[in-house]
Amino acid sequence: MNKSLFSLILSEDVVAAVDRLAYSRGTNRSNMVNQILAEYVSYITPEKRMEDIFRRVEQLLGGGDTLQVLLRSSDSMINLRSALAYKYNPSVRYTVELYRIPGPCIGELKVYLRTQNSSLTLYMMQFYKLWKKLEDAYMPGCESQIESGKYIRRLMLRDYDGKPVEDISTEIQAEVIAGYVSVFDRALKAFFYSISDPKRAISDAEEIYLEYLRGSEITV
Numbered sequence: 001m002n003k004s005l006f007s008l009i010l011s012e013d014v015v016a017a018v019d020r021l022a023y024s025r026g027t028n029r030s031n032m033v034n035q036i037l038a039e040y041v042s043y044i045t046p047e048k049r050m051e052d053i054f055r056r057v058e059q060l061l062g063g064g065d066t067l068q069v070l071l072r073s074s075d076s077m078i079n080l081r082s083a084l085a086y087k088y089n090p091s092v093r094y095t096v097e098l099y100r101i102p103g104p105c106i107g108e109l110k111v112y113l114r115t116q117n118s119s120l121t122l123y124m125m126q127f128y129k130l131w132k133k134l135e136d137a138y139m140p141g142c143e144s145q146i147e148s149g150k151y152i153r154r155l156m157l158r159d160y161d162g163k164p165v166e167d168i169s170t171e172i173q174a175e176v177i178a179g180y181v182s183v184f185d186r187a188l189k190a191f192f193y194s195i196s197d198p199k200r201a202i203s204d205a206e207e208i209y210l211e212y213l214r215g216s217e218i219t220v
Helices: 012-024 029-040 046-061 118-138 170-193 198-214
Strands: 077-083 091-098 105-112 144-147 150-156
Touching: 012 029, 029 046, 046 077, 046 091, 046 170, 077 170, 091 170, 105 170, 118 144, 118 150, 118 170, 118 198, 170 198
Parallel strands: none
Antiparallel strands: 077 091, 091 105, 105 150, 144 150
């Protein structure tokens, strides 16, 4: 959706109220006015679509003790944090970024951990490589890479047979995204729980991933 510059004469009190609402939603004045007008004329903007998806992701993932939703700094991005049962309880960060104009690929996920602990970094890299191996084996065609200590995964909506799907409601998109982040986090924690027994760590992570695939009609 293209954007153009327009001049509007508005009440200062209205602008102040819009600014407060924009701040509470982590956006700016222009985007907030755009969303308000779009809602009034029943038009769904890319920002509204992303807002609906992220709100549902927050409901699905932010209510428990496993994942914590962080303050949003962008309309197109949500950040989550999860603590590992390892020395000093380091935090894993999950960043989901949605594309303004979605197709079968609706965005990407980045997973990373800021640490100076060389052993922890090594274990994380081992898990990233394991996860990529599992996805390459059981979900051919998915696009992922390991780069600068991050696991980066494009989020492409696909059916049980692996075929791309489009025209999926925002609620289902949110549920699919939340499901993938959740299973990644569960597998990671299971891997670390059995880190002293590498074979079991790998087996547990793989079983969690396969269970996820078996129970999902739509995946990313």
